[in-house]
Amino acid sequence: MKGLTAVITGASGGIGLAISKALAKEGVNLVLFGGTNAKKLEDTAAFLKKEFKDIAVDFYPCDLTDDKSVIGFFKKAAKNGVDILINNAGQAFSAPVEDTDMRVFDKIMDLNFRAPVLITKQALPYLKASKRPTIINIASVVAHNGYPLQSAYTASKHALLGFSKSIAAELYNQGIRVHVISPGGVYTDMIKTARPDLTGEDMIMPEDIAETVLFLLKNRTNAVIDEIRLHRAAKEPFA
Numbered sequence: 001m002k003g004l005t006a007v008i009t010g011a012s013g014g015i016g017l018a019i020s021k022a023l024a025k026e027g028v029n030l031v032l033f034g035g036t037n038a039k040k041l042e043d044t045a046a047f048l049k050k051e052f053k054d055i056a057v058d059f060y061p062c063d064l065t066d067d068k069s070v071i072g073f074f075k076k077a078a079k080n081g082v083d084i085l086i087n088n089a090g091q092a093f094s095a096p097v098e099d100t101d102m103r104v105f106d107k108i109m110d111l112n113f114r115a116p117v118l119i120t121k122q123a124l125p126y127l128k129a130s131k132r133p134t135i136i137n138i139a140s141v142v143a144h145n146g147y148p149l150q151s152a153y154t155a156s157k158h159a160l161l162g163f164s165k166s167i168a169a170e171l172y173n174q175g176i177r178v179h180v181i182s183p184g185g186v187y188t189d190m191i192k193t194a195r196p197d198l199t200g201e202d203m204i205m206p207e208d209i210a211e212t213v214l215f216l217l218k219n220r221t222n223a224v225i226d227e228i229r230l231h232r233a234a235k236e237p238f239a
């Protein structure tokens with residue numbers, strides 16, 4: 001994978017950072033795309049540049065729910081091509097449906113579903129020019145199951161899964177592989193905020209998801225792997 005270029009959204013923490021580190025170790029050039037905390041993304045890029053001197057690390061902070069920013073920045077971000085797109089940025093939300101304002105539904109749908117669609121559309125011309133084009137979308141077990149108090153988050157991840165299934169079939173003959181990873185609770189800031197009672201013990205770690213990403217990228221066989229679900233052993237999956 002050395003010398004390929006990956007665009008990763010939500011790379012400033014949690015799963016996105018773990019994926020970025022794992023790809024950097026393989027010699028993949030990184031484009032850290034999107035983040036509302038520009039300083040955090042800049043610090044992440046500086047850390048990765050220091051740790052992995054042989055790769056290029058670019059970063060483009062922007063709110064992924066803002067179409068204009070996404071379209072404008074993506075043109076710059078893709079200047080060296082795109083071989084791998086990781087749609088990872090996302091946000092959970094937990095509340096009874098009757099207390100969930102429609103603006104919250106829109107916000108969660110915009111980030112978790114609409115942004116990956118828009119970014120995929122921007123990336124496709126570049127992916128089509130790549131020799132190993134791959135899209136990996138980070139969904140969740142809520143893309144498959146329904147949990148109480150998570151209607152907005154669950155709907156957004158179901159939509160992402162449906163979109164991914166459709167484009168996986170549509171793009172296969174063009175050589176573009178599309179995969180979905182659906183983790184249960186992963187010990188990141190997202191879950192630390194939503195479930196402060198959890199200690200992280202026996203939970204899925206961001207590095208486990210990064211390993212799965214590497215597996216998918218390295219195993220470009222004739223078998224199509226379109227979806228991997230990682231559950232916490234013996235515990236109710238959370239997100």
Ligand SMILES: NC(=O)c1ccc[n+]([C@@H]2O[C@H](COP(=O)([O-])OP(=O)(O)OC[C@H]3O[C@@H](n4cnc5c(N)ncnc54)[C@H](OP(=O)(O)O)[C@@H]3O)[C@@H](O)[C@H]2O)c1
Binds near residue numbers: 062089092111138
């Ligand atoms: N943690 C879990 O238990 C779990 C389980 C299943 C699936 N997932 C999924 O895995 C993905 C990553 O989750 P995580 O736990 O690593 O989350 P995290 O630690 O909270 O990181 C989320 C990332 O998304 C970025 N982001 C949030 N809103 C954004 C916006 N409007 N525009 C641009 N970037 C934005 C954040 O950057 P800023 O802070 O700078 O905005 C951050 O880099 C999400 O899609 C999540 O749904 C997580």
